[in-house]
Amino acid sequence: MDRDQILQTKDESLAHLRKVYGDEAETVIADARYGFISGLIKDVLRKPVIDRITLSDRIDKVVLNRWLGIPIFLALLYGLFQFTFTLSGPFMGWIDKLFGWLAGFAEGISPSWLSSLIADGIIGGVGSVLVFVPVIFLLYIGLSILEDSGYLARAAFVMDRLMHKIGLHGRSFIPLMLGFGCNVPAIMATRTIENPKDRLVTILVNPLMSCGARLPIYALFAAAFFTTYQGLVVFSLYAIGIALAIIMAWIFRSRLVRGESGHFVMELPPYHLPTIVGVLTHMWERGRVFLIRAGTIIFGVVVFIWLLDYVGVLEPIGRAIAPIFSPAGFGQWQAAVTLVFGILAKEVVVGTFGTLFAVEGEALGEIIATQLSWTPLIAYAFMAMCLIYVPCMATIAIVKRETNSWKWTGFLIGYTLVLGWLVATLIYQIGRVFV
Amino acid sequence: MPLSMVSQGEQVQVVAIRAGWGLQRRLAEMGLNPGVQIRVMNSQRPGPVVIDVRGSRLALGYGIAHKIMVT
Amino acid sequence: MAKKEITIALAGNPNSGKTTVFNNLTGARQHVGNWPGVTVEKKEGSLSYGGYNIKVVDLPGVYSLTAYSLDEVIARNFVVDENPDVVVDIVDASNLERNLYLAVQLLEMGVPLIITLNMMDMAESRRYRIDVNALVREIGVPVVPMVATRNQGTQELLETVVEVAEGNIEIAGLRLQYGREVEEEIAKLEKVISNNSLSQKYPPRWLAVKLLEEDEEIIKKFKEL
Numbered sequence: 001m002d003r004d005q006i007l008q009t010k011d012e013s014l015a016h017l018r019k020v021y022g023d024e025a026e027t028v029i030a031d032a033r034y035g036f037i038s039g040l041i042k043d044v045l046r047k048p049v050i051d052r053i054t055l056s057d058r059i060d061k062v063v064l065n066r067w068l069g070i071p072i073f074l075a076l077l078y079g080l081f082q083f084t085f086t087l088s089g090p091f092m093g094w095i096d097k098l099f100g101w102l103a104g105f106a107e108g109i110s111p112s113w114l115s116s117l118i119a120d121g122i123i124g125g126v127g128s129v130l131v132f133v134p135v136i137f138l139l140y141i142g143l144s145i146l147e148d149s150g151y152l153a154r155a156a157f158v159m160d161r162l163m164h165k166i167g168l169h170g171r172s173f174i175p176l177m178l179g180f181g182c183n184v185p186a187i188m189a190t191r192t193i194e195n196p197k198d199r200l201v202t203i204l205v206n207p208l209m210s211c212g213a214r215l216p217i218y219a220l221f222a223a224a225f226f227t228t229y230q231g232l233v234v235f236s237l238y239a240i241g242i243a244l245a246i247i248m249a250w251i252f253r254s255r256l257v258r259g260e261s262g263h264f265v266m267e268l269p270p271y272h273l274p275t276i277v278g279v280l281t282h283m284w285e286r287g288r289v290f291l292i293r294a295g296t297i298i299f300g301v302v303v304f305i306w307l308l309d310y311v312g313v314l315e316p317i318g319r320a321i322a323p324i325f326s327p328a329g330f331g332q333w334q335a336a337v338t339l340v341f342g343i344l345a346k347e348v349v350v351g352t353f354g355t356l357f358a359v360e361g362e363a364l365g366e367i368i369a370t371q372l373s374w375t376p377l378i379a380y381a382f383m384a385m386c387l388i389y390v391p392c393m394a395t396i397a398i399v400k401r402e403t404n405s406w407k408w409t410g411f412l413i414g415y416t417l418v419l420g421w422l423v424a425t426l427i428y429q430i431g432r433v434f435v
Numbered sequence: 436m437p438l439s440m441v442s443q444g445e446q447v448q449v450v451a452i453r454a455g456w457g458l459q460r461r462l463a464e465m466g467l468n469p470g471v472q473i474r475v476m477n478s479q480r481p482g483p484v485v486i487d488v489r490g491s492r493l494a495l496g497y498g499i500a501h502k503i504m505v506t
Numbered sequence: 507m508a509k510k511e512i513t514i515a516l517a518g519n520p521n522s523g524k525t526t527v528f529n530n531l532t533g534a535r536q537h538v539g540n541w542p543g544v545t546v547e548k549k550e551g552s553l554s555y556g557g558y559n560i561k562v563v564d565l566p567g568v569y570s571l572t573a574y575s576l577d578e579v580i581a582r583n584f585v586v587d588e589n590p591d592v593v594v595d596i597v598d599a600s601n602l603e604r605n606l607y608l609a610v611q612l613l614e615m616g617v618p619l620i621i622t623l624n625m626m627d628m629a630e631s632r633r634y635r636i637d638v639n640a641l642v643r644e645i646g647v648p649v650v651p652m653v654a655t656r657n658q659g660t661q662e663l664l665e666t667v668v669e670v671a672e673g674n675i676e677i678a679g680l681r682l683q684y685g686r687e688v689e690e691e692i693a694k695l696e697k698v699i700s701n702n703s704l705s706q707k708y709p710p711r712w713l714a715v716k717l718l719e720e721d722e723e724i725i726k727k728f729k730e731l
Contacts, residue, residue, distance in 0.1 A: 013691035046635040264496030464570035466604035489603035
């Protein structure tokens with residue numbers, strides 16, 4: 001029979017069943033399935049009379065507690081950063097030495113442009129990023145532990161009340177947390193958010209969750225300018241990111257992307273002890289992306305920058321743009337150049353500095369301090385700028401793909417640029433009054 | 436009464452779900468449909484609710500807990 | 507001697523341990539890509555067993571097979587369009603009731619199904635007793651108990667996969683009855699669609715049920731005829 005007849009028969013059947021059952025056929029069918037399953041379960045499963053309160057439930061009583069929930073979450077987050085920075089120290093030192101040795105070796109190569117390319121360009125550039133491999137991998141280990149253990153689902157639940165006040169809901173939380181690793185999979189993870197408005201806002205706000213690629217920037221400057229308080233400084237930047245994400249989400253939700261918020265329904269899997277294999281696998285899955293980017297994008301960009309510098313084109317470009325950043329304290333051409341190229345990939349910010357000053361590791365931080373006359377305040381403003389301004393190309397590409405809209409992608413680029421400049425300038429100008 | 440008013444530890448039965456199609460379907464596939472017995476594991480009134488349904492733990496936003504009618 | 511090929515699809519709820527099972531089966535021989543035309547991750551892997559080259563496709567974790575979420579549509583379309591030799595449903599034994607909702611829908615599709623009862627250790631720690639034989643009897647498909655985190659049950663699963671692929675085990679399938687009135691309408695619809703090209707490709711009864719559920723994807727397929 002032809003398709004219109006088929007569809008008509010369907011409608012007639014549905015109308016009939018609606019009359020008979022007083023309900024949609026879909027519901028009746030679902031009920032039948034559950035009915036069958038219930039019968040099956042009775043024959044097949046014996047549960048103890050009272051389902052035991054499991055250890056997971058006991059833990060949840062504390063972790064999900066109204067008053068303790070958020071503090072516990074913040075404490076865990078802080079602990080994560082402390083763990084990352086304390087443990088990574090020695091490893092970074094070794095890698096630093098390795099590259100220093102390689103650079104020294106490269107200096108002997110002739111012709112001199114080649115030795116400059118290798119020592120300043122490649123080793124200075126890529127090396128300065130690779131130095132942070134321990135930091136990145138340790139952070140990813142921590143994130144994997146939180147995720148595998150099942151805690152992340154609880155964190156989403158705990159933050160739901162807060163999220164609800166700004167018009168999002170708990171389901172937005174996990175993609176936001178994933179943003180701490182890399183914004184690209186985080187934005188892809190927003191597919192689980194059914195409500196398109198919630199989803200859009202979560203995507204727009206996601207880049208404010210400081211991604212792994214920015215970590216080398218913080219690590220570099222925090223170590224050089226705030227040595228004893230490194231962990232705290234980095235934590236504060238992440239906290240600013242979270243706070244801004246919340247504020248911007250609220251603003252977007254109430255002004256731009258109005259509409260009903262979706263429903264929060266989530267399964268809480270039982271806690272389980274993360275396996276070493278599992279954690280390392282996840283760490284590697286995320287971490288290898290970082291390494292691949294180092295070997296390809298960063299390598300390419302850094303060589304390109306070296307080239308621009310070598311032919312003398314880089315400085316003029318930088319000087320042309322630099323004045324924009326004077327109110328924020330970092331109006332030097334080198335900083336301008338790194339920010340421009342940082343749009344390609346955030347790690348490039350560090351890489352570019354490394355190439356320009358032909359050093360990497362701890363020495364780089366100090367050199368920036370002296371050569372550019374940066375104070376800790378300026379460094380902090382700069383880090384804030386890096387935190388907020390335009391996300392990397394990969395993120396921009398994925399946002400375009402997921403939102404299917406040039407308008408919103410453009411908006412993302414625009415607002416982060418403006419917001420970044422504003423916050424950095426505010427930090428510097430207000431800070432100057434006190435420091 | 437709505438699920439949102441049930442105290443922690445209580446065991447109740449779902450009578451009706453006063454919500455749109457999308458939500459009803461979503462809840463049904465997670466095991467929450469009229470007739471099922473559930474237990475309130477954790478209640479953060481006003482705020483999200485954790486229930487035990489068919490053996491698994493489900494976290495529900497406050498708005499949803501308000502729409503699920505139980506006895 | 508040329509190895510023969512078996513393709514299996516892994517289905518299951520999120521949090522059912524599907525990924526662990528996938529890793530146990532494929533080890534390092536995995537490959538991540540995208541499902542065609544969408545940005546959902548597709549994981550595939552392979553292994554050799556019993557003289558066969560077994561390809562494993564990891565379907566997105568879903569609670570059900572309606573048309574309302576992209577993940578579900580992907581899972582469903584793969585099963586129907588690619589016709590894997592075996593579909594393995596990873597069921598969380600400590601959450602049996604809810605997990606079976608998906609299994610029942612897979613059975614409605616008439617696929618060669620194996621149920622893997624994973625997380626048996628969790629069920630045991632909650633002092634659940636599951637009568638596996640009774641389950642096999644009532645549901646009509648092979649059931650393999652498993653503790654994927656300890657890699658227990660993987661061998662048995664592979665053996666069962668080969669048995670099913672070779673046709674040595676009969677899949678009884680499930681003829682779930684939805685109630686007299688609904689069954690009458692199903693019969694009506696089945697007659698009406700019987701000559702349709704779609705019912706060559708999909709089980710007619712399943713199509714009828716989907717129409718009554720007002721399944722968007724199926725209705726779209728009919729409209730596109």
